[in-house]
Amino acid sequence: MKHSGLNTFFASAALAVAGITAESTQAEGIMCEPGETYVMNVMVSGHPYWVPVYQGFKQAAEAFGCETVFSGTPDYDITKQIASFEQDLVKSPAGVLLHPMQSDPFIEPINRAIDNGTDIVTFAADSPNSKRTGYITSDNHAEAKFAAEEIVKQVGDSAEYAVLENPGQSNHDLRVTSLIAYMEANYPNMKLVGRQATNQDSNAAYRATASIIQANPNVAAIWIPEAGSAEGAVAAKLEANSDILIMHADVTPTTLEHIRAGNIHMSLNPNQGVQGFMGFMAVHLANRADIFDPFNDWQTSGFNPVQIPFMDNGFAVITKDNADSFDLNVYMEGRDPA
Numbered sequence: 001m002k003h004s005g006l007n008t009f010f011a012s013a014a015l016a017v018a019g020i021t022a023e024s025t026q027a028e029g030i031m032c033e034p035g036e037t038y039v040m041n042v043m044v045s046g047h048p049y050w051v052p053v054y055q056g057f058k059q060a061a062e063a064f065g066c067e068t069v070f071s072g073t074p075d076y077d078i079t080k081q082i083a084s085f086e087q088d089l090v091k092s093p094a095g096v097l098l099h100p101m102q103s104d105p106f107i108e109p110i111n112r113a114i115d116n117g118t119d120i121v122t123f124a125a126d127s128p129n130s131k132r133t134g135y136i137t138s139d140n141h142a143e144a145k146f147a148a149e150e151i152v153k154q155v156g157d158s159a160e161y162a163v164l165e166n167p168g169q170s171n172h173d174l175r176v177t178s179l180i181a182y183m184e185a186n187y188p189n190m191k192l193v194g195r196q197a198t199n200q201d202s203n204a205a206y207r208a209t210a211s212i213i214q215a216n217p218n219v220a221a222i223w224i225p226e227a228g229s230a231e232g233a234v235a236a237k238l239e240a241n242s243d244i245l246i247m248h249a250d251v252t253p254t255t256l257e258h259i260r261a262g263n264i265h266m267s268l269n270p271n272q273g274v275q276g277f278m279g280f281m282a283v284h285l286a287n288r289a290d291i292f293d294p295f296n297d298w299q300t301s302g303f304n305p306v307q308i309p310f311m312d313n314g315f316a317v318i319t320k321d322n323a324d325s326f327d328l329n330v331y332m333e334g335r336d337p338a
Contacts (some may be wrong), residue, residue, distance in 0.1 A: 056276025205232030
């Protein structure tokens with residue numbers, strides 16, 4: 001009996017050691033090798049939106065000993081962004097977190113990258129018909145519903161409203177089309193009196209908003225899917241001495257100041273740091289898919305078992321009361337922007 005007990009003890013100890021060794025091996029497997037690099041590629045690379053996203057991306061990468069590179073094009077130009085993406089791939093990164101300016105033109109470049117062994121996760125905007133291994137964003141339908149309900153709460157359910165838009169960018173399209181559809185389904189007395197494409201151009205937004213206000217003196221609210229156009233819209237509002245309620249998605253230092261001053265009612269801002277952090281996790285885990293054995297057919301199908309079709313990073317509502325929490329200069333104090 002004593003001999004049997006010793007055997008049991010040593011067997012248990014051996015299993016424990018084996019478990020610790022296996023866990024250690026797995027832990028080492030998920031850590032980056034020296035020089036292993038992940039890229040975050042965007043359009044309009046100087047836009048302040050990317051700053052907290054990249055900070056979240058870097059913080060996650062540092063936890064695994066990985067290196068990161070911020071890349072993209074300073075221009076609002078799909079051809080130039082694709083060229084920058086392809087230049088990134090020449091350096092054989094471990095993976096890329098990509099914000100595609102437009103969905104369809106990126107299908108072939110993303111598929112080629114995947115076929116050549118580089119994992120691609122999209123964020124904030126998507127290329128859903130590509131082979132990308134994940135998509136991280138806020139729920140644009142939820143944002144639109146929240147915006148519609150807030151507009152009705154502030155101006156009533158029988159008012160005139162307008163929208164600015166940025167056709168071709170998936171998240172911006174959803175923010176606009178979902179709001180219009182929600183109004184039509186739930187508040188049929190809300191009248192859409194203006195819908196103009198401004199394409200994130202503050203000057204175009206200034207002209208469009210001024211035109212909408214002049215042609216529709218009773219327009220009560222305007223919804224804008226991004227912050228660049230909101231900068232132009234608020235300038236037109238102030239020049240016209242209008243009381244039109246402005247709501248927009250995203251935030252820039254300029255729109256934040258207008259929120260503080262009461263010139264913009266509120267902003268619905270995706271949780272950018274979470275977006276970057278979870279974006280890195282998605283692409284890094286896709287690149288380390290062999291550290292676990294899922295219960296599916298990945299070995300015979302060749303399908304990467306770490307697929308995240310959609311992850312919601314949530315959104316924050318920015319008002320005059322909490323605007324200080326979204327001061328980018330304060331957030332970046334002591335942080336390395338590179």
